[in-house]
Amino acid sequence: MAGNEILGFVGGALTSLSLVPQAWRLFRLKSAREISLPFSSLLLAGIxxxxxxxxxxxxxxxxxxxxxxxVLSFTMLIAKLKYGR
Amino acid sequence: MAGNEILGFVGGALTSLSLVPQAWRLFRLKSAREISLPFSSLLLAGIxxxxxxxxxxxxxxxxxxxxxxxVLSFTMLIAKLKYGR
Incomplete structure:
Protein backbone atom coordinates (compact mmCIF):
# COMPACT_ATOMS: atom_id res chain seq x y z
CA MET A 1 0.00 0.00 0.00
CA ALA A 2 1.36 3.42 -0.95
CA GLY A 3 2.09 6.03 1.72
CA ASN A 4 -0.82 8.26 0.78
CA GLU A 5 -3.19 5.28 0.74
CA ILE A 6 -2.12 4.46 4.31
CA LEU A 7 -2.87 8.09 5.21
CA GLY A 8 -6.35 7.74 3.71
CA PHE A 9 -6.95 4.60 5.74
CA VAL A 10 -5.71 6.24 8.96
CA GLY A 11 -7.78 9.38 8.31
CA GLY A 12 -10.85 7.28 7.58
CA ALA A 13 -10.31 5.09 10.62
CA LEU A 14 -10.05 8.15 12.88
CA THR A 15 -13.03 10.07 11.48
CA SER A 16 -15.27 6.97 11.25
CA LEU A 17 -14.36 5.43 14.58
CA SER A 18 -14.67 8.81 16.33
CA LEU A 19 -18.43 8.28 15.90
CA VAL A 20 -18.30 5.14 18.12
CA PRO A 21 -17.64 6.95 21.44
CA GLN A 22 -20.07 9.70 20.39
CA ALA A 23 -22.98 7.37 19.63
CA TRP A 24 -22.12 5.30 22.71
CA ARG A 25 -22.18 8.41 24.92
CA LEU A 26 -25.66 9.41 23.70
CA PHE A 27 -27.08 5.96 24.43
CA ARG A 28 -25.31 5.82 27.81
CA LEU A 29 -26.57 9.28 28.88
CA LYS A 30 -29.96 8.60 27.24
CA SER A 31 -29.83 12.22 26.18
CA ALA A 32 -29.10 13.94 22.86
CA ARG A 33 -30.41 17.44 23.41
CA GLU A 34 -27.06 19.04 22.53
CA ILE A 35 -26.84 17.12 19.25
CA SER A 36 -28.11 19.18 16.33
CA LEU A 37 -30.69 17.42 14.14
CA PRO A 38 -29.36 19.18 10.99
CA PHE A 39 -25.88 17.89 12.00
CA SER A 40 -26.90 14.25 12.31
CA SER A 41 -29.09 14.25 9.19
CA LEU A 42 -26.76 16.25 6.89
CA LEU A 43 -23.84 14.10 8.04
CA LEU A 44 -25.70 10.93 7.05
CA ALA A 45 -26.64 12.34 3.63
CA GLY A 46 -23.08 13.57 3.03
CA ILE A 47 -21.52 10.22 3.95
CA VAL A 71 -23.83 2.76 9.88
CA LEU A 72 -22.41 4.79 12.78
CA SER A 73 -23.99 8.10 11.75
CA PHE A 74 -27.32 6.34 11.26
CA THR A 75 -26.97 5.05 14.84
CA MET A 76 -26.32 8.61 16.03
CA LEU A 77 -29.37 9.89 14.15
CA ILE A 78 -31.48 7.21 15.87
CA ALA A 79 -30.09 8.36 19.25
CA LYS A 80 -31.01 11.96 18.38
CA LEU A 81 -34.55 11.01 17.34
CA LYS A 82 -34.97 8.84 20.44
CA TYR A 83 -33.38 11.05 23.12
CA GLY A 84 -33.15 14.46 21.46
CA ARG A 85 -36.12 16.31 22.89
CA MET B 1 -16.67 19.03 -13.70
CA ALA B 2 -17.34 15.29 -13.99
CA GLY B 3 -20.39 13.70 -12.37
CA ASN B 4 -18.44 11.91 -9.68
CA GLU B 5 -16.48 15.08 -8.87
CA ILE B 6 -19.80 16.89 -8.33
CA LEU B 7 -20.82 14.05 -5.99
CA GLY B 8 -17.59 14.50 -4.04
CA PHE B 9 -18.26 18.22 -3.72
CA VAL B 10 -21.85 17.65 -2.58
CA GLY B 11 -20.78 14.94 -0.10
CA GLY B 12 -18.05 17.18 1.24
CA ALA B 13 -20.37 20.18 1.48
CA LEU B 14 -22.91 18.15 3.46
CA THR B 15 -20.47 16.47 5.89
CA SER B 16 -18.43 19.65 6.42
CA LEU B 17 -21.32 22.09 6.73
CA SER B 18 -23.20 19.70 9.06
CA LEU B 19 -20.63 20.77 11.65
CA VAL B 20 -21.86 24.40 11.48
CA PRO B 21 -25.26 23.83 13.20
CA GLN B 22 -23.57 21.41 15.64
CA ALA B 23 -20.85 23.82 16.76
CA TRP B 24 -23.40 26.67 16.79
CA ARG B 25 -25.73 24.65 19.03
CA LEU B 26 -23.00 23.97 21.59
CA PHE B 27 -22.10 27.65 21.84
CA ARG B 28 -25.76 28.66 22.00
CA LEU B 29 -26.61 26.13 24.74
CA LYS B 30 -23.24 26.83 26.44
CA SER B 31 -23.17 23.11 27.13
CA ALA B 32 -21.26 20.21 25.58
CA ARG B 33 -21.65 17.45 28.16
CA GLU B 34 -23.15 15.03 25.62
CA ILE B 35 -20.28 15.56 23.19
CA SER B 36 -17.62 12.88 23.56
CA LEU B 37 -14.05 14.20 23.95
CA PRO B 38 -12.64 11.20 21.99
CA PHE B 39 -15.16 12.05 19.24
CA SER B 40 -14.13 15.67 18.87
CA SER B 41 -10.38 14.99 19.15
CA LEU B 42 -10.25 11.87 16.90
CA LEU B 43 -12.40 13.68 14.33
CA LEU B 44 -9.95 16.58 14.21
CA ALA B 45 -6.95 14.24 13.84
CA GLY B 46 -8.72 12.22 11.14
CA ILE B 47 -9.68 15.29 9.13
CA VAL B 71 -11.66 24.69 11.10
CA LEU B 72 -15.19 23.59 12.10
CA SER B 73 -14.13 20.52 14.06
CA PHE B 74 -11.50 22.60 15.86
CA THR B 75 -14.31 25.00 16.83
CA MET B 76 -16.33 22.04 18.15
CA LEU B 77 -13.34 20.79 20.17
CA ILE B 78 -13.00 24.28 21.70
CA ALA B 79 -16.72 24.18 22.63
CA LYS B 80 -16.21 20.76 24.25
CA LEU B 81 -13.17 21.93 26.24
CA LYS B 82 -15.00 25.14 27.29
CA TYR B 83 -18.47 23.76 28.10
CA GLY B 84 -17.93 20.02 28.32
CA ARG B 85 -17.78 19.41 32.08
Missing amino acids: ACWLVYGISMGLMPVIVWNAVSL | ACWLVYGISMGLMPVIVWNAVSL
Whole structure:
Protein backbone atom coordinates (compact mmCIF):
# COMPACT_ATOMS: atom_id res chain seq x y z
CA MET A 1 0.00 0.00 0.00
CA ALA A 2 1.36 3.42 -0.95
CA GLY A 3 2.09 6.03 1.72
CA ASN A 4 -0.82 8.26 0.78
CA GLU A 5 -3.19 5.28 0.74
CA ILE A 6 -2.12 4.46 4.31
CA LEU A 7 -2.87 8.09 5.21
CA GLY A 8 -6.35 7.74 3.71
CA PHE A 9 -6.95 4.60 5.74
CA VAL A 10 -5.71 6.24 8.96
CA GLY A 11 -7.78 9.38 8.31
CA GLY A 12 -10.85 7.28 7.58
CA ALA A 13 -10.31 5.09 10.62
CA LEU A 14 -10.05 8.15 12.88
CA THR A 15 -13.03 10.07 11.48
CA SER A 16 -15.27 6.97 11.25
CA LEU A 17 -14.36 5.43 14.58
CA SER A 18 -14.67 8.81 16.33
CA LEU A 19 -18.43 8.28 15.90
CA VAL A 20 -18.30 5.14 18.12
CA PRO A 21 -17.64 6.95 21.44
CA GLN A 22 -20.07 9.70 20.39
CA ALA A 23 -22.98 7.37 19.63
CA TRP A 24 -22.12 5.30 22.71
CA ARG A 25 -22.18 8.41 24.92
CA LEU A 26 -25.66 9.41 23.70
CA PHE A 27 -27.08 5.96 24.43
CA ARG A 28 -25.31 5.82 27.81
CA LEU A 29 -26.57 9.28 28.88
CA LYS A 30 -29.96 8.60 27.24
CA SER A 31 -29.83 12.22 26.18
CA ALA A 32 -29.10 13.94 22.86
CA ARG A 33 -30.41 17.44 23.41
CA GLU A 34 -27.06 19.04 22.53
CA ILE A 35 -26.84 17.12 19.25
CA SER A 36 -28.11 19.18 16.33
CA LEU A 37 -30.69 17.42 14.14
CA PRO A 38 -29.36 19.18 10.99
CA PHE A 39 -25.88 17.89 12.00
CA SER A 40 -26.90 14.25 12.31
CA SER A 41 -29.09 14.25 9.19
CA LEU A 42 -26.76 16.25 6.89
CA LEU A 43 -23.84 14.10 8.04
CA LEU A 44 -25.70 10.93 7.05
CA ALA A 45 -26.64 12.34 3.63
CA GLY A 46 -23.08 13.57 3.03
CA ILE A 47 -21.52 10.22 3.95
CA ALA A 48 -23.86 8.49 1.47
CA CYS A 49 -22.57 10.86 -1.27
CA TRP A 50 -18.93 10.18 -0.31
CA LEU A 51 -19.58 6.44 -0.48
CA VAL A 52 -20.92 6.69 -4.05
CA TYR A 53 -18.02 9.04 -4.95
CA GLY A 54 -15.51 6.52 -3.58
CA ILE A 55 -17.12 3.66 -5.49
CA SER A 56 -17.19 5.65 -8.76
CA MET A 57 -13.53 6.67 -8.35
CA GLY A 58 -12.38 3.26 -7.05
CA LEU A 59 -10.88 4.78 -3.89
CA MET A 60 -10.67 1.98 -1.34
CA PRO A 61 -10.15 4.06 1.83
CA VAL A 62 -13.09 6.29 0.87
CA ILE A 63 -15.33 3.27 0.23
CA VAL A 64 -14.46 1.25 3.33
CA TRP A 65 -14.61 4.03 5.89
CA ASN A 66 -17.68 5.75 4.51
CA ALA A 67 -19.51 2.42 4.63
CA VAL A 68 -18.56 2.15 8.32
CA SER A 69 -19.46 5.81 8.94
CA LEU A 70 -22.83 5.36 7.28
CA VAL A 71 -23.83 2.76 9.88
CA LEU A 72 -22.41 4.79 12.78
CA SER A 73 -23.99 8.10 11.75
CA PHE A 74 -27.32 6.34 11.26
CA THR A 75 -26.97 5.05 14.84
CA MET A 76 -26.32 8.61 16.03
CA LEU A 77 -29.37 9.89 14.15
CA ILE A 78 -31.48 7.21 15.87
CA ALA A 79 -30.09 8.36 19.25
CA LYS A 80 -31.01 11.96 18.38
CA LEU A 81 -34.55 11.01 17.34
CA LYS A 82 -34.97 8.84 20.44
CA TYR A 83 -33.38 11.05 23.12
CA GLY A 84 -33.15 14.46 21.46
CA ARG A 85 -36.12 16.31 22.89
CA MET B 1 -16.67 19.03 -13.70
CA ALA B 2 -17.34 15.29 -13.99
CA GLY B 3 -20.39 13.70 -12.37
CA ASN B 4 -18.44 11.91 -9.68
CA GLU B 5 -16.48 15.08 -8.87
CA ILE B 6 -19.80 16.89 -8.33
CA LEU B 7 -20.82 14.05 -5.99
CA GLY B 8 -17.59 14.50 -4.04
CA PHE B 9 -18.26 18.22 -3.72
CA VAL B 10 -21.85 17.65 -2.58
CA GLY B 11 -20.78 14.94 -0.10
CA GLY B 12 -18.05 17.18 1.24
CA ALA B 13 -20.37 20.18 1.48
CA LEU B 14 -22.91 18.15 3.46
CA THR B 15 -20.47 16.47 5.89
CA SER B 16 -18.43 19.65 6.42
CA LEU B 17 -21.32 22.09 6.73
CA SER B 18 -23.20 19.70 9.06
CA LEU B 19 -20.63 20.77 11.65
CA VAL B 20 -21.86 24.40 11.48
CA PRO B 21 -25.26 23.83 13.20
CA GLN B 22 -23.57 21.41 15.64
CA ALA B 23 -20.85 23.82 16.76
CA TRP B 24 -23.40 26.67 16.79
CA ARG B 25 -25.73 24.65 19.03
CA LEU B 26 -23.00 23.97 21.59
CA PHE B 27 -22.10 27.65 21.84
CA ARG B 28 -25.76 28.66 22.00
CA LEU B 29 -26.61 26.13 24.74
CA LYS B 30 -23.24 26.83 26.44
CA SER B 31 -23.17 23.11 27.13
CA ALA B 32 -21.26 20.21 25.58
CA ARG B 33 -21.65 17.45 28.16
CA GLU B 34 -23.15 15.03 25.62
CA ILE B 35 -20.28 15.56 23.19
CA SER B 36 -17.62 12.88 23.56
CA LEU B 37 -14.05 14.20 23.95
CA PRO B 38 -12.64 11.20 21.99
CA PHE B 39 -15.16 12.05 19.24
CA SER B 40 -14.13 15.67 18.87
CA SER B 41 -10.38 14.99 19.15
CA LEU B 42 -10.25 11.87 16.90
CA LEU B 43 -12.40 13.68 14.33
CA LEU B 44 -9.95 16.58 14.21
CA ALA B 45 -6.95 14.24 13.84
CA GLY B 46 -8.72 12.22 11.14
CA ILE B 47 -9.68 15.29 9.13
CA ALA B 48 -6.03 16.43 9.21
CA CYS B 49 -5.03 13.02 7.72
CA TRP B 50 -7.73 13.27 5.00
CA LEU B 51 -6.49 16.75 4.09
CA VAL B 52 -2.92 15.51 3.57
CA TYR B 53 -4.30 12.47 1.66
CA GLY B 54 -6.32 14.77 -0.62
CA ILE B 55 -3.32 17.02 -1.27
CA SER B 56 -1.05 14.04 -2.06
CA MET B 57 -3.67 12.53 -4.43
CA GLY B 58 -4.67 15.89 -5.97
CA LEU B 59 -8.36 15.33 -5.11
CA MET B 60 -9.95 18.78 -5.08
CA PRO B 61 -13.21 17.93 -3.22
CA VAL B 62 -11.22 16.11 -0.52
CA ILE B 63 -8.84 19.07 -0.12
CA VAL B 64 -11.43 21.87 -0.08
CA TRP B 65 -13.93 20.28 2.29
CA ASN B 66 -11.43 18.82 4.69
CA ALA B 67 -9.84 22.25 5.01
CA VAL B 68 -13.28 23.65 5.93
CA SER B 69 -13.99 20.70 8.27
CA LEU B 70 -10.65 21.17 10.01
CA VAL B 71 -11.66 24.69 11.10
CA LEU B 72 -15.19 23.59 12.10
CA SER B 73 -14.13 20.52 14.06
CA PHE B 74 -11.50 22.60 15.86
CA THR B 75 -14.31 25.00 16.83
CA MET B 76 -16.33 22.04 18.15
CA LEU B 77 -13.34 20.79 20.17
CA ILE B 78 -13.00 24.28 21.70
CA ALA B 79 -16.72 24.18 22.63
CA LYS B 80 -16.21 20.76 24.25
CA LEU B 81 -13.17 21.93 26.24
CA LYS B 82 -15.00 25.14 27.29
CA TYR B 83 -18.47 23.76 28.10
CA GLY B 84 -17.93 20.02 28.32
CA ARG B 85 -17.78 19.41 32.08
